[in-house]
Amino acid sequence: MEQTEHVLALLKQGDKRGLELLFRQFYKPLVMYATRYVPLQEDAEDIVQDVFVKLWETQRFELIERNLRSYLYQSVNNRCLDVLEKNKMVRVEVSDSLLGFTEADMPDDEEWNTRMDEIYAAVERLPERTREIFTAIVFQGKRYKDVADELGISVNTVKTTMSRALSALRNELTDRACVLLMLFV
């Protein structure tokens, strides 16, 4: 059975598990979506939580039956704009980067994980030393110099290794990494 139908069935019975399933599927992607409007992750999380609480309180599940997902994104969108207005904050980049996006492009939690797993899997296929250096810099955000010191090698070696890693990954992944970026930067 489709996850959405399943969730709707539960919601209509007043079963909170429906809300929980929906939450697990969409919470993180919605927070990422909201951080494109409101810069602070904390604010973004509050906004998304409000949307879920409100959804449960109003119990208007029949009305939103057709598209639970766009209802959620639209609500987050509206709440973000409210908050921006209230705080007289407008993020300059928002209007530009939002052009051409609809919530239909936003992946849910499962797709996020699949995409991230693809990146991790490609990185796992790199030779050991290369992977270690690449992970430290890209996934852990360390500086070239710190990585060089830790491993007792020169900064130049770190640079060459990174460049080797990048060309190994190039054919496999760049497009996908770009897609991830286009949506969320």
Next chain:
Amino acid sequence: MPDRIEHIIEEAARRELSGEERRELEEWLASHPGERDIRDLWHYLEAGRIIRRYRAIDERKAWTKVDQRTTRRAAWASRVGRWRWWAAAAVILPVAVGIFWGISRWGTDAVKPVAVQEIKGGVTKAFFEMADGKVVSLEENQLKDIVSSSGTPLAKDSVNTLVVTAEKKEASELCRIWVPQGGEYQVVLADGTRVWINSESELRFPSVFTRAERVVELVGEAYFEVSRDTLHPFVVITGETSIRVLGTSFNVCSYKEDDFEQVTLAQGAVNVNYRSQKYRLEPGEQFELKKDGSKPVVREVNTDLYTSWKDGMFRFQDMPLDDLMQKLQRWYNIKYFFVHAACRDYRFTGAIRRDVDFREFVALMEKTTNVHFTINGNTVMISEK
């Protein structure tokens, strides 16, 4: 590469670039199409930062908050609903006290999950789907009668166990129990057979067995205690095999993403059928089929290692970390990633209760080995110390 660009690139790993920096970098890249490494590196750094941010979102903590907020509202609404507006004046004080008490209580509840970020193992929960697609959620410690849409009583949901109570053969319908990641549930079928269903697994079965054979279908892992009925053999169908028994206890592990399928016999006797070959198992034996196409093997094993999960224990002996993490992932709802491939083959032996917090488990493993676990949200990075 100018120092300025190098500086921006380095910063991209640690923080979001400003619009100005971003523009500068983009312009430089546009006028230097040959610098593919720089462009890719930038993309990866951004992706890495986004992934870190995504994984750092604490969904469990957030759900606790939403759960409390929605529970509170509902209780408040029903409490007020009982009073008529004209009686309100008389009850303002007690209600106000009630709210105050309630808030302070919720206040303390809310603090707990924030203090320690725990990664708890699964709880008993599952979903039950009837032939017409109606779904009921099964929860820990609740009692509920389940009736099909035609009005026939189907089952009772009691403590952690669904008991099928359907009797009418003519009204038999196909049902499904589905246990999500981090869950576990038991079901007692119409013939009295008891099945423990592990995380991320599903079982399809008829509400009443009407055929010459009692046939059920399994995806994932389950432990069966089949009630004896020599006239009606019990058959479990999995992805690759079918298992035929008369009355016995055995474990079947058949996850789609695992590269093996295992049937482990605790008591009695079973026949495993695979591609028209029959493999007969004696107690203490295990049938293993690797999905690489090699011939299945039957060997003697310590059955405890394969069945103890149903009693709330993880047991493993000389198990490669790779396999162990695969099991833990289903139970603790985590993702993992090996930084050093050598860690995959480190072997572990031990036993631990399944209700132990994941961090505690990891701390134990770290103490005795050369492996280091970095936990970020629900992602686990595994490296050598």
